[in-house]
Amino acid sequence: MIKKTISFFRKPIFVQIILLSFLWMLASGMTLLLINLVNVSYEVNDHQSASIAISILGIAVFWILAGILTYVLVGLYRGKKEES
Amino acid sequence: MSISQHKDEDEILFRPIYHSGKGFYILAGGLLVVLLFGIAMYIRQLIFGLGETGMNEPVTWGFYIISFVFFIGISHAGTLISAILRLSKAEWRRPITRMAEVITGIVLLIGGLHPIIDLGRPDRIMHIFERGRLQSPLLWDLTSITAYFTASTIYLYLPLIPDIALLRDRGGRLHKLYKILSWGYDGTERQRHVLERAINILMVMVIPIAISVHTVISWIFSMTLQPGWHSTIFGPYFVVGAIFSGIAALIIVMIAFRKAYHFEDYLKNIHFNYLGTLLLVMSLLWFYFTFAEYLTSFYGHEPTEMRVFLYKFIGNYAPYFWAMVACNFIIPVVLLSNKKTKTIPGLLAASIAVTIGMWLERLIVVVPSLANPRLPFSTGVYIPSLTEISLLAAAASAFILGFMAFSRLFPLISIWEIKEGREDSVRLVSDRLNQYLPSVGHIKK
Numbered sequence: 001m002i003k004k005t006i007s008f009f010r011k012p013i014f015v016q017i018i019l020l021s022f023l024w025m026l027a028s029g030m031t032l033l034l035i036n037l038v039n040v041s042y043e044v045n046d047h048q049s050a051s052i053a054i055s056i057l058g059i060a061v062f063w064i065l066a067g068i069l070t071y072v073l074v075g076l077y078r079g080k081k082e083e084s
Numbered sequence: 085m086s087i088s089q090h091k092d093e094d095e096i097l098f099r100p101i102y103h104s105g106k107g108f109y110i111l112a113g114g115l116l117v118v119l120l121f122g123i124a125m126y127i128r129q130l131i132f133g134l135g136e137t138g139m140n141e142p143v144t145w146g147f148y149i150i151s152f153v154f155f156i157g158i159s160h161a162g163t164l165i166s167a168i169l170r171l172s173k174a175e176w177r178r179p180i181t182r183m184a185e186v187i188t189g190i191v192l193l194i195g196g197l198h199p200i201i202d203l204g205r206p207d208r209i210m211h212i213f214e215r216g217r218l219q220s221p222l223l224w225d226l227t228s229i230t231a232y233f234t235a236s237t238i239y240l241y242l243p244l245i246p247d248i249a250l251l252r253d254r255g256g257r258l259h260k261l262y263k264i265l266s267w268g269y270d271g272t273e274r275q276r277h278v279l280e281r282a283i284n285i286l287m288v289m290v291i292p293i294a295i296s297v298h299t300v301i302s303w304i305f306s307m308t309l310q311p312g313w314h315s316t317i318f319g320p321y322f323v324v325g326a327i328f329s330g331i332a333a334l335i336i337v338m339i340a341f342r343k344a345y346h347f348e349d350y351l352k353n354i355h356f357n358y359l360g361t362l363l364l365v366m367s368l369l370w371f372y373f374t375f376a377e378y379l380t381s382f383y384g385h386e387p388t389e390m391r392v393f394l395y396k397f398i399g400n401y402a403p404y405f406w407a408m409v410a411c412n413f414i415i416p417v418v419l420l421s422n423k424k425t426k427t428i429p430g431l432l433a434a435s436i437a438v439t440i441g442m443w444l445e446r447l448i449v450v451v452p453s454l455a456n457p458r459l460p461f462s463t464g465v466y467i468p469s470l471t472e473i474s475l476l477a478a479a480a481s482a483f484i485l486g487f488m489a490f491s492r493l494f495p496l497i498s499i500w501e502i503k504e505g506r507e508d509s510v511r512l513v514s515d516r517l518n519q520y521l522p523s524v525g526h527i528k529k
Contacts (some may be wrong), residue, residue, distance in 0.1 A: 012264040019264075023234070030230065037218040044217065049217035058227040060291065065234050069280050073240060073267050075278030080268040 016073065023069055027062040034058055094499050100254065100345050100491045108345075112488055115481040125471045126201060130213070134204040136471045143454045147472035148202035151448040151479055153301055154329070155195030156229065157322070161330025162188025163236045164294040169285040173516070174357060175509050177348040178501045183341070184334050185240040186496070190486035191333075192233045194479050201475060221303040232297045242283050242526040245269050246500035258493070296431065299327040305449065312381070314394035314452035316386045321373040328366040328412070329442035332435040335359050337431020337487065339432050341496055350497050353428070360431045361440065364420040371413045391456040401452050404444050409439025 041051040045066040093099065129136045139146045162184040170175035198205050199222075216223050249269040252262035269275055302322035304312040315321075335356065342351040381389045396405045415437040419425045455464035490496070 012260075013308075015264045016267060026234065030227070033213055034218070034227070036213070037216050037223065040215055041218050046219040048215055050224075053291050054218065054224055054227060058231060060287075061231045062234065064289070065238055068285055069242075072245075072278055072282040075282075076245070076267045076269055076275050077272035078106075079272050079278060080270055 013077075015081045020070060020073055021065045027066040031059045093500075094502060095495050096346060097350070097495045097499050097502075098251075098254070099129075101493065102250070102497065104492065108488065112485060115485045115488075118474075118481040119478045119485065122475045122481070123443060125474045125478075129201075129204075129471050130206070134388075138468045138472060139465060140466070141462065142457045142459075142461045143451060143466040145202070145450050145454060147468050147476055148198045150443070150450050151476055152195050152198035152202070152348075152354065153322075153450070154394060154448045155191045155198065155479065155483075156301055157298060157326035157329045158333045158398070159188045159191045159232070159236070159330065160196065160294055160298065161292045161322075161334040162186065163232075163239050165328065165330060165334065167239070167290045167294075170283070170287045171291075175505060176355055178505045179347075179477060179497045180334070180338065180355060180359075181501070182240075182498045183238065183337055183496055185243075185336060186487060187330070187333055188236045188488050189233075189240050190483055190490075192229065192236060193486075194482050196233065198479075217285055221300060221307050224300045225297075225304060228293070228297045228300045232290075232293050232434055234242050235286065235293050237285045239283075239290055241265075242286065243498060243501070244494060245279060246271065247495050250499060254351070295323055295424055298322045303464060305453075309458065310453045311386070311388040311456065311458055312396075313449075315380075317373065317377060323379060324366065325442060325445060328363070328370050329439060331359060331363050331366060332438035333436040335431055337438065339428060339435075341487075341491070345491070345496070347497065350502065356408040356428055356431050356500040357426065360420050360426050360434070363416060363431075363434060365418070367413055367416040367438070371440055374409075374412075387457070388458050389439050392452050395452045395456055396448060399452075400455075401448060405448055408441050408448055411437040412445065415441075487497070 038048070038051050038055050040046075041048050115416060137148075166177070166181040169181065201211060203209060205267045212223065212226065216226075218224075242505050245266060246269060247445040248262050249271070252259060252266045269279075299319040299322065302318040306315050306318035308314065336360075338355070342348060381393050395401055395528065416434040419430045419434040451466050455466060457464075
């Protein structure tokens with residue numbers, strides 16, 4: 001079991017998963033940031049319409065980008081497996 | 085497999101990765117010195133504060149914001165131009181797209197750092213995350229630039245995967261890195277389909293993101309009531325200027341690396357001819373927007389607007405203003421509308437002029453309006469300090485160094501796209517012709 005775990009950490013897939021998770025962390029981080037900023041705008045009575053519109057657009061863009069990269073990387077991995 | 089076992093018809097495109105001459109290291113060393121000097125000056129600014137710069141009241145923005153707008157503008161070279169060329173299925177794009185996309189990645193990184201450099205207390209940037217006000221265009225910028233950088237990096241990376249797989253199969257010192265980054269790409273039918281689909285989605289996505297980035301940057305200025313800034317056409321004006329400077333930067337990079345790495349067979353006269361025409365069109369479009377912008381100010385004759393107007397046309401900033409007009413309009417139009425001068429050296433001269441001119445344009449936008457505010461201040465004076473000048477030089481060095489570093493890791497010209505072009509372009513183009521024109525059904529595939 002330990003040997004299996006160690007060998008997994010040495011495989012490129014381990015690094016690849018970490019790289020991909022960075023993008024998801026960025027998408028999640030931006031989402032949290034924008035939600036927080038919308039909350040702040042409510043607190044200080046700012047003009048919220050622009051804040052909300054920008055947040056919705058921004059959040060969508062980051063999640064779509066993360067989704068595209070995941071689709072490609074999973075697709076490439078599966079494509080290789082199926083052929084072999 | 086060893087490198088020597090591979091002999092590719094596009095071998096020359098791999099060469100910069102495995103071989104670099106003395107000149108490469110000398111240039112890299114020189115640029116590194118400039119970059120380190122810039123970093124040292126920035127540390128000095130951190131210690132002594134923004135008093136080390138030429139910024140003052142009322143001119144509170146200087147070289148840093150000018151360079152920020154300038155570098156973000158150049159980023160439009162890459163992803164936007166590459167996406168438009170891909171989307172329009174322009175076959176001549178194949179040797180160009182990679183370089184264009186690399187420009188975007190590097191300059192976005194450099195440009196994005198400038199607002200932080202502009203802060204006397206960069207540690208206070210954390211306040212944005214806690215209590216930032218999303219009604220400020222500065223925060224819209226943060227969102228759009230981060231989105232553009234993410235999209236551009238993915239858009240650079242995805243078409244790079246097949247080339248990384250080629251490098252992985254050749255072995256060599258960075259074999260492990262290539263193995264990780266190639267994600268097991270073997271060029272199977274399914275893998276190609278997945279990659280192609282994702283690139284198609286991305287190229288449609290990056291165009292509005294790229295346009296939004298420079299529009300939002302223009303809104304930092306135009307959402308204020310500052311004379312010379314409060315304009316409805318600033319969005320498209322900035323986007324046009326960005327594409328204009330981006331094409332110029334792309335041409336300079338192409339000519340430099342064509343010469344340095346002997347890419348003459350790939351970057352041919354026809355590519356420069358097409359890009360030259362594009363630069364000429366953008367020059368005319370830029371002039372149209374500039375003319376429209378200043379004519380409206382002049383015709384309105386509003387006193388505060390006229391102060392800025394006269395400051396640019398006949399005042400302290402007149403030399404910069406007219407130099408900008410010469411660099412962005414007169415020089416490119418004269419050089420590129422004449423067949424005799426529309427050569428590679430002519431194109432290089434025009435592109436260098438445009439790059440300088442577009443930097444001056446950002447200077448003309450930022451400083452005169454701040455120096456002549458609506459509030460009852462006396463006219464401000466801005467003289468950049470050595471810190472600001474050295475950081476501008478450092479930014480330029482970082483750009484060149486970044487490009488050189490990329491060329492040591494990955495091919496600067498998309499190898500798989502060149503191969504695909506050789507194999508499929510004639511068939512694809514004839515297929516399209518058969519669709520466009522009813523009478524050419526006889527074209528042989």
